[in-house]
Amino acid sequence: MPVPLLDLRAQHATIRDDVVAAMMRVVDDQAFILGPPVGQLEEAVAALSGTRYAVGCANGTDALLLSMRALDIGRGDEVVTTPFTFFATAGAIHNVGAKPVFADIDPDNFNISPQAAAAAVTPATKALIPVDLFGQLAPIDALVIAIPDIPMIEDAAQSIGATREIDGRATRAGEIATIGTISFFPSKNLGAYGDAGMVVTQDEALATRLRRLRVHGGLKTYYHDEVGYNSRLDSLQAAVLLTKLPHLEKWSAARRRNAAYYDAAFADVADLRTPAIDPQNVSIYNQYTLRAARRDDLQAHLKKREIGHSIYYPLPLHLQPCFAYLGYREGDFPESERASKEVLSLPVYPELTEGQLGEVVEAVREFYGY
Ligand SMILES: Cc1ncc(COP(=O)(O)O)c(C=O)c1O
Numbered sequence: 001m002p003v004p005l006l007d008l009r010a011q012h013a014t015i016r017d018d019v020v021a022a023m024m025r026v027v028d029d030q031a032f033i034l035g036p037p038v039g040q041l042e043e044a045v046a047a048l049s050g051t052r053y054a055v056g057c058a059n060g061t062d063a064l065l066l067s068m069r070a071l072d073i074g075r076g077d078e079v080v081t082t083p084f085t086f087f088a089t090a091g092a093i094h095n096v097g098a099k100p101v102f103a104d105i106d107p108d109n110f111n112i113s114p115q116a117a118a119a120a121v122t123p124a125t126k127a128l129i130p131v132d133l134f135g136q137l138a139p140i141d142a143l144v145i146a147i148p149d150i151p152m153i154e155d156a157a158q159s160i161g162a163t164r165e166i167d168g169r170a171t172r173a174g175e176i177a178t179i180g181t182i183s184f185f186p187s188k189n190l191g192a193y194g195d196a197g198m199v200v201t202q203d204e205a206l207a208t209r210l211r212r213l214r215v216h217g218g219l220k221t222y223y224h225d226e227v228g229y230n231s232r233l234d235s236l237q238a239a240v241l242l243t244k245l246p247h248l249e250k251w252s253a254a255r256r257r258n259a260a261y262y263d264a265a266f267a268d269v270a271d272l273r274t275p276a277i278d279p280q281n282v283s284i285y286n287q288y289t290l291r292a293a294r295r296d297d298l299q300a301h302l303k304k305r306e307i308g309h310s311i312y313y314p315l316p317l318h319l320q321p322c323f324a325y326l327g328y329r330e331g332d333f334p335e336s337e338r339a340s341k342e343v344l345s346l347p348v349y350p351e352l353t354e355g356q357l358g359e360v361v362e363a364v365r366e367f368y369g370y
Pocket of ligand 1: 062088183
């Protein structure tokens with residue numbers, strides 16, 4: 001029985017009537033751009049993130065772009081980030097005119113290493129962008145200590161609702177960074193029915209600037225204080241997300257259950273390393289990502305067995321052709337390079353049945369001769 005990497009139709013089937021009704025309310029209302037559901041979603045996501053403000057925008061890439069513009073980052077500035085992330089993190093740095101400066105990851109959890117990040121800081125560094133990869137928070141507390149006084153934009157595209165225990169309290173994704181950025185790309189734990197994104201912050205002045213930047217740099221219609229963007233959150237997407245939001249915790253818990261099932265099922269497979277979740281973290285498992293011996297052969301085997309899987313990410317960003325101008329070479333970030341050769345993500349979506357989980361486990365174990 002084939003198992004897909006993600007089955008959005010299975011999730012849609014469980015909420016179809018509610019989503020369609022919410023979408024039809026927007027259609028009947030005809031307030032498509034920044035209509036009432038957008039403000040309602042902003043309020044709900046701010047509450048979920050433990051922040052005072054949330055500002056909807058067109059997607060998670062724009063959330064990063066708008067955040068850097070709100071912090072006046074541009075030409076001549078450097079921004080430190082991880083080379084082991086989705087392209088958008090570094091692409092947004094380039095697109096505001098700044099220079100991406102990479103720092104290697106912690107091999108245990110794939111997130112940026114605080115020591116490496118601190119070593120990458122120069123007098124030109126204007127921000128740090130840690131990424132909460134695969135659904136667990138980066139070591140935000142350690143990063144704040146290692147790199148004080150530099151604004152932090154937390155790329156929380158993959159981590160909405162995840163927590164990290166800091167000073168005895170479950171701190172939420174985006175809560176203690178200067179700005180947190182969220183993606184509602186359909187494959188995220190809270191996915192829209194198209195593109196959508198959001199920025200969260202505790203800072204009122206930054207929130208106001210972000211609201212202005214998303215509407216061409218002017219809060220008063222046809223008057224522009226600065227040149228901004230068209231990066232508004234669509235009312236239809238906000239209505240979908242508001243309908244899905246009450247289910248998020250249950251869905252993320254189901255992903256954790258599936259992850260625990262795999263962890264137990266692969267515990268005796270010497271050639272596999274199951275995901276290490278930092279003891280301070282509660283992951284939302286946007287991905288369940290193994291390190292695998294003979295990864296490419298395992299991938300070919302899973303393909304033959306029609307088991308959905310993916311490699312996030314096959315080429316670290318410092319080795320991407322478009323960043324050749326930065327002058328990095330193979331060997332500069334050995335942990336990111338090793339991760340890109342060893343990782344493989346398996347289906348972990350909430351609607352997986354026990355039968356499907358069993359199929360995945362059997363196919364993987366069979367490959368290693370168990
Ligand atoms: C880590 C990371 N950053 C940024 C993004 C960009 O988000 P979007 O696709 O909504 O632009 C994504 C997801 O796609 C992501 O996974």
